[in-house]
Amino acid sequence: MPIAEKGYAHWDGTFIERRLPWWPIARLGVRLAFKRKFFKPVFTVSLLPAVIFLAGIYMSERIEDFQFMFRGRSGNRLLAVDAAYFKTYFTVEGTLFLMVMLMVLAGASLISDDLKFNSLQLYFSRPLRKRDYWLGKMGTLFFFLLIVTLVPGLLFILFKVIFAGSFRFLADFPWIPLSVVAYSLLAAFFFACYTLLLSSLSKNRRYVSILIFLVYILSDVVYGIFNGIFHEPAFCLLSLKCNLQQVGAFLFRAALPYDVPWVYSFLVLAAVCALSGFVLKRKVRGVEVIK
Amino acid sequence: MTAVIRTQSLSKWYGNVLGLSDVTLEIEAGITGLLGPNGAGKSTFLKLITGQIKPSIGTVSLFGEPVWNNVRTFARLGFCPEQDAFYEEMTGWEFLTRLLSLQPYSAAEVAARAARALDFVELSKDKDRLIRGYSRGMRQRLKVAQAVAHDPQLIILDEPLNGLDPLGKRKVIRLIKEFKEAGKTVIVSSHVLPEIEALTRSIILLHQGKILAQGDIHYIRDLIDKHPHKISVTCADPRRLASAFLSEPSILNVQFGPAAGTVVFETRDRDAFFGRLPRFVAESGLDVEEITSPDDNLQAVFDYLTGK
Amino acid sequence: MTAGAMNIELKNIRFRYGKITALDGVDLALGEGACGLLGPNGAGKSTLLRILLGFLVPAQGEGRVLGYDIRSGQFRIRRAVGYMPEDDCLIPGMDAVTFAAYFGELSGMPRQEAMKRAHDVLFYVGLGEARYRPLETYSAGMKQRLKLAQALVHDPKLLFLDEPTSNLDPQGRTEILELIKDISSKKDIQVLVSSHILTDIESTCSRVVILNKGKVAAQGELAALKEIQYSLYELRTKGETAGFLQALKGRGCRVEETEDELLKVYMPPDMSRLEIFRTAEAGGVQIRTFVKSRTSLEDLFAETVGVD
Numbered sequence: 020m021p022i023a024e025k026g027y028a029h030w031d032g033t034f035i036e037r038r039l040p041w042w043p044i045a046r047l048g049v050r051l052a053f054k055r056k057f058f059k060p061v062f063t064v065s066l067l068p069a070v071i072f073l074a075g076i077y078m079s080e081r082i083e084d085f086q087f088m089f090r091g092r093s094g095n096r097l098l099a100v101d102a103a104y105f106k107t108y109f110t111v112e113g114t115l116f117l118m119v120m121l122m123v124l125a126g127a128s129l130i131s132d133d134l135k136f137n138s139l140q141l142y143f144s145r146p147l148r149k150r151d152y153w154l155g156k157m158g159t160l161f162f163f164l165l166i167v168t169l170v171p172g173l174l175f176i177l178f179k180v181i182f183a184g185s186f187r188f189l190a191d192f193p194w195i196p197l198s199v200v201a202y203s204l205l206a207a208f209f210f211a212c213y214t215l216l217l218s219s220l221s222k223n224r225r226y227v228s229i230l231i232f233l234v235y236i237l238s239d240v241v242y243g244i245f246n247g248i249f250h251e252p253a254f255c256l257l258s259l260k261c262n263l264q265q266v267g268a269f270l271f272r273a274a275l276p277y278d279v280p281w282v283y284s285f286l287v288l289a290a291v292c293a294l295s296g297f298v299l300k301r302k303v304r305g306v307e308v309i310k
Numbered sequence: 311m312t313a314v315i316r317t318q319s320l321s322k323w324y325g326n327v328l329g330l331s332d333v334t335l336e337i338e339a340g341i342t343g344l345l346g347p348n349g350a351g352k353s354t355f356l357k358l359i360t361g362q363i364k365p366s367i368g369t370v371s372l373f374g375e376p377v378w379n380n381v382r383t384f385a386r387l388g389f390c391p392e393q394d395a396f397y398e399e400m401t402g403w404e405f406l407t408r409l410l411s412l413q414p415y416s417a418a419e420v421a422a423r424a425a426r427a428l429d430f431v432e433l434s435k436d437k438d439r440l441i442r443g444y445s446r447g448m449r450q451r452l453k454v455a456q457a458v459a460h461d462p463q464l465i466i467l468d469e470p471l472n473g474l475d476p477l478g479k480r481k482v483i484r485l486i487k488e489f490k491e492a493g494k495t496v497i498v499s500s501h502v503l504p505e506i507e508a509l510t511r512s513i514i515l516l517h518q519g520k521i522l523a524q525g526d527i528h529y530i531r532d533l534i535d536k537h538p539h540k541i542s543v544t545c546a547d548p549r550r551l552a553s554a555f556l557s558e559p560s561i562l563n564v565q566f567g568p569a570a571g572t573v574v575f576e577t578r579d580r581d582a583f584f585g586r587l588p589r590f591v592a593e594s595g596l597d598v599e600e601i602t603s604p605d606d607n608l609q610a611v612f613d614y615l616t617g618k
Numbered sequence: 619m620t621a622g623a624m625n626i627e628l629k630n631i632r633f634r635y636g637k638i639t640a641l642d643g644v645d646l647a648l649g650e651g652a653c654g655l656l657g658p659n660g661a662g663k664s665t666l667l668r669i670l671l672g673f674l675v676p677a678q679g680e681g682r683v684l685g686y687d688i689r690s691g692q693f694r695i696r697r698a699v700g701y702m703p704e705d706d707c708l709i710p711g712m713d714a715v716t717f718a719a720y721f722g723e724l725s726g727m728p729r730q731e732a733m734k735r736a737h738d739v740l741f742y743v744g745l746g747e748a749r750y751r752p753l754e755t756y757s758a759g760m761k762q763r764l765k766l767a768q769a770l771v772h773d774p775k776l777l778f779l780d781e782p783t784s785n786l787d788p789q790g791r792t793e794i795l796e797l798i799k800d801i802s803s804k805k806d807i808q809v810l811v812s813s814h815i816l817t818d819i820e821s822t823c824s825r826v827v828i829l830n831k832g833k834v835a836a837q838g839e840l841a842a843l844k845e846i847q848y849s850l851y852e853l854r855t856k857g858e859t860a861g862f863l864q865a866l867k868g869r870g871c872r873v874e875e876t877e878d879e880l881l882k883v884y885m886p887p888d889m890s891r892l893e894i895f896r897t898a899e900a901g902g903v904q905i906r907t908f909v910k911s912r913t914s915l916e917d918l919f920a921e922t923v924g925v926d
Binding site: 030037 | 742
Binding site: 472473476477478502504584595599600602613 | 656657658659660757758759783784785786787788789790791792814815816817856890891892895896898899900903904905906907908909910916919920923
């Protein structure tokens with residue numbers, strides 16, 4: 020065998036056409052998120068509501084075993100697992116807030132780090148479309164968001180059916196799986212767009228983290244202020260949280276919490292997504308690879 | 311010649327991180343190159359000389375006076391830092407005049423000096439544009455302008471050619487040589503050794519916080535005993551040349567190549583070699599194409615001293 | 619690749635940013651070997667690189683890079699091209715292996731192949747020992763090598779290096795230049811180096827392209843472009859120089875002495891250089907440097923760019 024040479028060697032493999040070119044980007048984002056400080060605890064905590072609600076489903080089926088918990092009151096009314104139960108899980112403030120925290124930890128650095136450390140040049144000098152870059156970043160966020168929305172939602176349905184021992188639940192609410200999917204996708208898409216929008220606004224990850232958190236909270240505070248002054252329910256459109264709750268309520272056929280057509284809420288959320296697309300297109304300029 | 315900069319046992323630590331250790335030297339008028347690997351202490355040294363930080367041990371004096379907090383010396387000192395730190399919203403003119411007005415000049419003199427400095431660096435056309443819109447080369451030249459506008463005796467330039475295109479480099483090199491002609495003292499710090507060589511033969515080499523060498527490049531090269539001088543001769547018959555010199559005891563090593571027709575001799579006694587060479591060529595009629603000293607330059611001095 | 623096919627072929631490329639014409643009819647044909655890309659700031663170098671990398675579509679003109687059309691084959695071009703940017707770039711939280719493998723994957727390599735190749739390439743650029751350390755701990759020289767590694771991981775046929783030695787200390791510069799020379803010595807990787815440091819270009823490239831104001835001002839083999847003046851020699855001597863120069867003048871040469879103690883000797887057509895040596899020998903003068911005068915790249919640049 021002749022001696023191999025040290026030094027540069029050519030690669031004799033073949034390139035592949037990935038079906039999902041954005042997949043490595045999403046995968047990396049998830050990996051880096053887990054490396055972040057505090058991420059693991061927050062991630063665990065964000066799963067808690069799902070666990071609690073799942074336990075609730077179990078309890079609702081075995082209500083006799085838990086009668087001791089409900090002195091005098093009818094357990095059935097308290098723990099009725101119906102559409103409202105789902106709506107509660109998905110739109111209660113706690114869940115939404117945890118989603119925001121996940122976004123802060125997993126998403127703040129997604130684009131701001133690329134801007135700060137000039138890695139956009141490395142991405143776009145490869146056969147990568149801007150669209151794929153965007154999909155990869157969205158993919159990272161969708162991963163975490165769907166774990167807190169779609170997965171629990173489907174699990175609830177599954178376990179309800181298992182614990183009840185019958186498909187009555189699905190017969191009663193045949194549209195629930197669709198609602199779960201629709202809301203999950205919508206909420207995930209909204210939060211992902213929101214996060215990427217803010218992440219592309221600054222090169223400093225800390226500012227972005229604060230922004231993600233603050234804009235969400237402030238939108239609610241502003242609503243509270245205006246509503247307190249003017250008592251006009253339309254101001255709820257200012258609050259991102261309210262808009263999400265509104266749309267969630269609609270999708271689960273529950274009573275709308277605010278006296279405003281749900282379509283407007285949906286439009287506000289859509290507007291944020293559109294703004295995100297617009298800003299991202301400008302900030303992430305593949306062409307500006309070489310200064 | 312009286313020394314412009316004098317340091318005695320100058321040392322500086324940042325906590326337990328070494329900056330500079332026991333540096334004693336004198337720098338005279340003219341251009342001096344300051345070089346060294348990253349972390350060698352160059353920026354510490356420059357900061358100590360310009361009075362930006364205080365030494366841990368030792369003294370540093372400029373023009374015979376201590377530097378620290380000495381307004382008189384500041385007036386005679388110009389510093390062009392490596393980083394870009396401008397007020398982007400000002401125009402070049404505003405920036406320069408504001409800086410100049412920190413010196414005890416009248417308004418008229420400020421304007422006159424600013425105009426002259428901008429002219430010197432060929433930025434007069436762009437003086438009313440915002441610094442934000444300046445190109446890399448223009449920023450670099452503005453930095454040089456602010457360093458010389460108050461007509462200092464000592465000018466310190468840290469990586470002055472960084473980011474300039476070859477024409478810009480030429481301009482700045484010419485400027486620096488003009489300073490030297492005017493009798494000023496210039497210290498140029500750079501990593502690009504050929505550019506230092508284009509400016510001066512007098513260097514200070516720092517390494518791990520100490521001075522490894524100071525003086526004329528070729529003189530220093532002579533002192534490096536460990537590496538005998540290399541002399542490369544390209545001629546029609548290198549082997550004949552080689553065999554003629556093989557008997558010389560002062561020749562320590564003979565190598566052929568890498569290029570065709572080339573032979574490289576190593577010797578510690580260049581006088582003996584060069585004394586003999588023309589005689590041999592004249593007698594033998596050998597056609598010599600080229601004679602060079604491939605390691606009699608700053609890069610070689612740097613490599614040999616910092617121990618590659 | 620068929621013999622005679624060029625790696626880069628551009629015909630009459632024009633590009634405008636709004637009203638500003640960046641490229642005004644550029645014709646280029648580059649084959650194998652290392653080529654330097656030079657030009658003043660604003661000459662159109664970045665625009666040209668962007669077009670070659672397939673980011674911008676020229677308003678007019680056509681071209682092929684590695685056989686792929688620059689308009690329709692942009693993705694395929696980017697797969698076969700490696701780009702080493704000027705700015706530092708990294709992704710915090712990763713180590714070098716993950717970094718290189720990641721970008722290899724994004725170039726289209728299967729995951730395991732990318733990982734394997736990442737290790738190889740990191741050893742090659744000298745980051746073998748440090749490849750598991752987090753990127754934030756890397757020094758400037760290491761970051762530069764990392765950039766080179768990510769440019770090489772997918773085994774490109776064409777490599778663009780943008781200011782590869784910026785911010786490196788003298789040791790780092792030497793090492794990167796060695797790597798570039800090694801890479802370009804492989805016959806099937808074409809290297810294009812864009813730099814303002816002319817000595818770097820001279821030591822690594824065999825061809826240059828000089829851009830100015832959106833056009834190609836000069837293009838060709840370095841050796842050919844730097845005209846050799848066959849009868850002008852540059853000498854450094856030791857000894858009785860005055861007498862030596864007189865004797866040469868007597869023989870019909872024109873002699874000049876620069877302030878740097880460099881002697882320029884213009885030989886008359888009938889004289890052979892041997893006579894210079896004979897004259898030296900007769901006068902007891904040592905000739906320590908003897909080179910044919912060549913236009914330096916710097917002068918070539920200044921000539922073609924038409925300033926100074």
